[in-house]
Amino acid sequence: MKNYYDIIVVGAGPAGSVAARYAARHGVSVLLLEKDRDVGYPVRCGEAVNKSRITEFIDPDEKWICAHINKFRFVAPNDKEVTLQFREEGYILERRIFDYQLAKLASEEGAEVVTRAYVNGLIIDEDCVRGVKALIRGEEIKIKSKIVIAADGVESRVGRWAGLKTHIDFRDMESCVQVTASNINNINPDTCYFYFGENVAPSGYFWIFPKGNHIANIGLGVSGIIGKKKSALKYFNQFMERRYPDAPFLTSIAGGVPCSVTLKKISSNGIIMTGDAARQVNPLTGGGISSGMIGGSIAGDIAGHSIKRNTTDYLSKYPELWHQQVGKKHEIYNRIKNGIYNFTDDKFNKIADSVLKLPDDKRTLRNVFTTALINQPSLLLDVAKVFIY
Amino acid sequence: MEYKQAKIGKLLIEIIPDRCDFCGCCVGVCPEDAIELKEAEIRIIAENCTNCSKCIWSCPIEVIKFNKEGILV
Ligand SMILES: Cc1cc2nc3c(=O)[nH]c(=O)nc-3n(C[C@H](O)[C@H](O)[C@H](O)COP(=O)(O)OP(=O)(O)OC[C@H]3O[C@@H](n4cnc5c(N)ncnc54)[C@H](O)[C@@H]3O)c2cc1C
Ligand code: SF4
Ligand code: SF4
Numbered sequence: 001m002k003n004y005y006d007i008i009v010v011g012a013g014p015a016g017s018v019a020a021r022y023a024a025r026h027g028v029s030v031l032l033l034e035k036d037r038d039v040g041y042p043v044r045c046g047e048a049v050n051k052s053r054i055t056e057f058i059d060p061d062e063k064w065i066c067a068h069i070n071k072f073r074f075v076a077p078n079d080k081e082v083t084l085q086f087r088e089e090g091y092i093l094e095r096r097i098f099d100y101q102l103a104k105l106a107s108e109e110g111a112e113v114v115t116r117a118y119v120n121g122l123i124i125d126e127d128c129v130r131g132v133k134a135l136i137r138g139e140e141i142k143i144k145s146k147i148v149i150a151a152d153g154v155e156s157r158v159g160r161w162a163g164l165k166t167h168i169d170f171r172d173m174e175s176c177v178q179v180t181a182s183n184i185n186n187i188n189p190d191t192c193y194f195y196f197g198e199n200v201a202p203s204g205y206f207w208i209f210p211k212g213n214h215i216a217n218i219g220l221g222v223s224g225i226i227g228k229k230k231s232a233l234k235y236f237n238q239f240m241e242r243r244y245p246d247a248p249f250l251t252s253i254a255g256g257v258p259c260s261v262t263l264k265k266i267s268s269n270g271i272i273m274t275g276d277a278a279r280q281v282n283p284l285t286g287g288g289i290s291s292g293m294i295g296g297s298i299a300g301d302i303a304g305h306s307i308k309r310n311t312t313d314y315l316s317k318y319p320e321l322w323h324q325q326v327g328k329k330h331e332i333y334n335r336i337k338n339g340i341y342n343f344t345d346d347k348f349n350k351i352a353d354s355v356l357k358l359p360d361d362k363r364t365l366r367n368v369f370t371t372a373l374i375n376q377p378s379l380l381l382d383v384a385k386v387f388i389y
Numbered sequence: 390m391e392y393k394q395a396k397i398g399k400l401l402i403e404i405i406p407d408r409c410d411f412c413g414c415c416v417g418v419c420p421e422d423a424i425e426l427k428e429a430e431i432r433i434i435a436e437n438c439t440n441c442s443k444c445i446w447s448c449p450i451e452v453i454k455f456n457k458e459g460i461l462v
Pocket of ligand 3: 448449452
C-alpha cells in the first residue's frame with residue numbers, strides 16, 4: 001500500500017466495489033478500503049435483485065445465483081394471497097460470493113483492495129477532502145488522495161466528517177431482522193413472498209425469499225416510529241412462532257435500510273457519496289443493491305474522469321447524473337411509499353379482494369398499486385409514471 | 390468515577406455490547422455522530438450524545454437502553 005492514491009473508496013459493498021472498478025478503468029490509482037475481515041460478509045440483506053438491473057455490471061453466474069424468481073406472492077393480513085407473474089426475471093443472490101466477485105472485478109481493473117481497514121477520519125485541508133485516516137490492522141495510517149468516494153453503507157459517517165448531513169430521520173430507517181432458515185418446505189422455489197399487516201410488519205413488510213434446497217431468507221423491516229413501541233425482533237419472533245416454530249436458523253442478523261429520497265447533498269470538495277451512504281436505496285421496496293451499483297458506477301466514472309481532466313470541479317456533475325438516471329424515480333417511489341405507509345389491515349384485505357377479482361392476466365404490479373391507491377388520485381399518476389412497461 | 394459529560398450533563402444511553410450485531414442502524418439515525426462502530430466493536434461517544442433516544446427506537450434487536458440513572462464511566 002502506498003501513501004497516496006488518486007481515488008480512495010471507503011466500503012467494499014456493491015456500491016463501493018463498482019465505484020472502484022469504474023474509477024480504475026480510467027487508468028488512475030484507486031484504493032478500496034473495507035473495515036470487515038471479508039468482503040461480502042456478514043450478509044445483511046434479503047439478496048433479491050432484478051436481473052435486468054445488474055447484468056450491466058456483472059455477467060450472471062450460477063455461483064452466486066441461489067434462485068431464479070418469476071412470481072411474487074402478496075399475503076394480506078387475513079391470509080388471502082395474491083400471486084403475480086413477474087414478467088422479468090429476478091434472482092436471489094448469494095451475496096457472500098456476489099460481493100466478493102464485484103471486488104475482484106475492481107481489482108482486475110487495477111484497484112487495490114484492503115480489508116480490515118477501518119476509516120476513522122478524513123484529511124481536510126483548506127475546506128477540501130484530501131485523503132483518509134485509517135486504522136489498518138492495528139496501525140493508524142494517513143493516506144492522501146484527490147478524491148474520496150464514501151460508500152460506507154447505512155452508517156454513513158464518512159460524509160459527516162466532510163460536513164455533509166448524512167443521518168437519516170429515524171422514521172425513514174427500516175429496522176430489520178432476518179434469518180436464513182432451513183427446512184422451509186412449503187414455499188415455491190421461484191416465488192418471493194411478501195406479508196403485510198399491523199401484526200406482521202406495520203409500515204414495512206415481512207419477506208420470505210427462497211434460496212433453493214428448502215433454505216430461505218426470512219425477515220422484516222419496520223420504521224423507527226414502530227420500533228419506538230415494539231422492536232423488529234418482537235415482530236419477527238411472533239411471525240416465526242406462528243409459521244415456522246421449528247425451523248433451524250443458519251444465520252441471523254440485524255440490519256437497517258434507509259428508505260427515503262437521496263440525500264440533499266451527495267458531493268462536496270474532494271468527496272462524493274454513493275450507495276446506502278448517500279441514501280440511494282429504492283424507498284418503496286428497500287432494494288439497494290442495484291441502485292447502489294448504478295450510483296457507484298456514476299460516482300466512480302465521474303471521479304476517474306475528474307482525475308484524468310485534472311479538475312475536481314467535474315465532481316459537481318455527479319448529483320445531476322444520479323438524479324437523471326435514478327434519483328428522480330426514487331422521489332416518486334417515496335411518495336407512493338408514504339401513501340401506503342399507514343394502510344390498515346382492513347385496507348390491505350380489501351385490496352387483496354379487489355385484485356383477486358381481476359382476471360389472471362390483469363394481475364400486474366401496476367394494477368395492484370392502482371387498486372391500492374384508487375382513492376388517492378394524485379398518487380395514481382405517480383404509479384402510472386413508474387409502472388409504464 | 391464520574392459521569393461523562395454529554396450535552397445535557399450525563400450520558401443516559403447504554404449499549405449492551407455483548408448483544409449488539411454491529412448492523413449500523415443506530416449509527417445511521419444518530420443526528421450527532423455520537424456512535425462509533427468498528428468491525429465488531431461499538432461505543433457511544435459520550436461528549437457528542439444528546440440522549441435523544443433515536444438510536445434506541447431504531448435498534449432492531451433491543452440492544453440500546455435508556456438508563457435513567459446515567460452511566461458511570
Ligand atoms: C435486512 C436487509 C434486507 C435487504 N434486502 C435487500 C434485497 O433483498 N434486495 C436489495 O436490493 N437490497 C436489500 N437490502 C439493501 C442492501 O443490502 C443495501 O442497499 C446494499 O447492501 C447497499 O450497498 P452499499 O455498497 O451501499 O453498502 P453496504 O453493502 O452496506 O457496504 C458498505 C461497506 O462499507 C463498510 N464500511 C462502513 N464503514 C466503514 C469505514 N469507516 N471504513 C471502512 N469500511 C467501512 C462496511 O463494512 C460495508 O462492507 C437489504 C438490507 C437489509 C438490512
Ligand atoms: S441518544 Fe441520540 S445523540 Fe445519543 S447516540 Fe443515540 S441517537 Fe445519537
Ligand atoms: S442498531 Fe442495535 S444491533 Fe445494530 S449496531 Fe446499533 S446497537 Fe448494535
